[in-house]
Amino acid sequence: MFSKATEYALRATIYIAKQGTEEKKISIEEISKAIDSPQSFTAKILQLLTRDNKVVSSVRGPNGGFFLTEKAKNLPVRAILQAMEEDQLLEKCVLGLKLCSELQPCPMHAQYKTIKQQLIKLFVTKTIRQLADDTLEGAVFINNKKPRKK
Amino acid sequence: MFSKATEYALRATIYIAKQGTEEKKISIEEISKAIDSPQSFTAKILQLLTRDNKVVSSVRGPNGGFFLTEKAKNLPVRAILQAMEEDQLLEKCVLGLKLCSELQPCPMHAQYKTIKQQLIKLFVTKTIRQLADDTLEGAVFINNKKPRKK
DNA sequence: ATAAATAAAGATAACTTTGTCTTTATTTAT
DNA sequence: ATAAATAAAGACAAAGTTATCTTTATTTAT
Ligand code: FES
Ligand code: FES
Numbered sequence: 064m065f066s067k068a069t070e071y072a073l074r075a076t077i078y079i080a081k082q083g084t085e086e087k088k089i090s091i092e093e094i095s096k097a098i099d100s101p102q103s104f105t106a107k108i109l110q111l112l113t114r115d116n117k118v119v120s121s122v123r124g125p126n127g128g129f130f131l132t133e134k135a136k137n138l139p140v141r142a143i144l145q146a147m148e149e150d151q152l153l154e155k156c157v158l159g160l161k162l163c164s165e166l167q168p169c170p171m172h173a174q175y176k177t178i179k180q181q182l183i184k185l186f187v188t189k190t191i192r193q194l195a196d197d198t199l200e201g202a203v204f205i206n207n208k209k210p211r212k213k
Numbered sequence: 214m215f216s217k218a219t220e221y222a223l224r225a226t227i228y229i230a231k232q233g234t235e236e237k238k239i240s241i242e243e244i245s246k247a248i249d250s251p252q253s254f255t256a257k258i259l260q261l262l263t264r265d266n267k268v269v270s271s272v273r274g275p276n277g278g279f280f281l282t283e284k285a286k287n288l289p290v291r292a293i294l295q296a297m298e299e300d301q302l303l304e305k306c307v308l309g310l311k312l313c314s315e316l317q318p319c320p321m322h323a324q325y326k327t328i329k330q331q332l333i334k335l336f337v338t339k340t341i342r343q344l345a346d347d348t349l350e351g352a353v354f355i356n357n358k359k360p361r362k363k
Numbered sequence: 364a365t366a367a368a369t370a371a372a373g374a375t376a377a378c379t380t381t382g383t384c385t386t387t388a389t390t391t392a393t
Numbered sequence: 394a395t396a397a398a399t400a401a402a403g404a405c406a407a408a409g410t411t412a413t414c415t416t417t418a419t420t421t422a423t
Contacts, residue, residue, distance in 0.1 A: 070308055077320060124389055125392065170348050
């Protein structure tokens, strides 16, 4: 569905929200290890997410790293897609027509529409904080490593 | 959602199903004009769909072209995705984990799951014939040209 | 047989995405 | 002030996708 870059962006943001605060910032090394992603590429992606501190915040230097403000944690997950400029994917026509609309619908439109609406709703109503909290519970995962029994 | 190649594959197959029969085959030129796609690229894509005549059938030479057998028209739309080897996209984890499953779910899984099931159901239950028939009715479109009033 | 019309196959080019590496800027601790 | 630790920026490379062009094979009509 999403590009690799956006997948990493989602996982990285969730991890930072979960582990980091303004006081305890997370290094790119820790992030990429935790979410099982290529470090340099992930660094590039975080540069997009920190533009104007829109989603992720960062500080350079010793004890620097990435974190999310409390306010940012309340952003909808869609904000991550927007920062990655992959937001319009949710609106696209499945058959690749330039517009997905009632005006000139493709043959999949009528039935796809309701699915699309649910997708958009999911990304708009879910907040980054909610995803991070789920991860804290230990019930869900953001990497491919085998879960360890307690 | 899908690659350009798969988008063209879907539109081309629908057009061929709608316009073509074993007696009246459709040329690549007509297809690419009708669905508003690059001709040579579309030709390549049709080569994938005609492999073993799985979805589309073709004949070379004068009066040759592409068509769908009556049997092929009853295939689920998913067969097109399979021929394009983009079928697994429907099964993928939104966050890009290697597996999407209850065993090691990502934080989006619980809510995405039901959407995913609907998506899969749509592509499995819709047949190529159904899409082509909708297009014949004139109520839906498979290109970006302005609809003409009758 | 020959020519014409068509799709199939193959080579290649342009562009995008993914990924790495090096250098620079910033911040902190000493 | 200096050194160390960090992210930011930039240059590049590798791989994948999209697209075009040329040649070949097949079929039909004459
Ligand atoms: S027009 Fe194709 S999905 Fe809406
Ligand atoms: S595990 Fe991520 S969507 Fe199912």
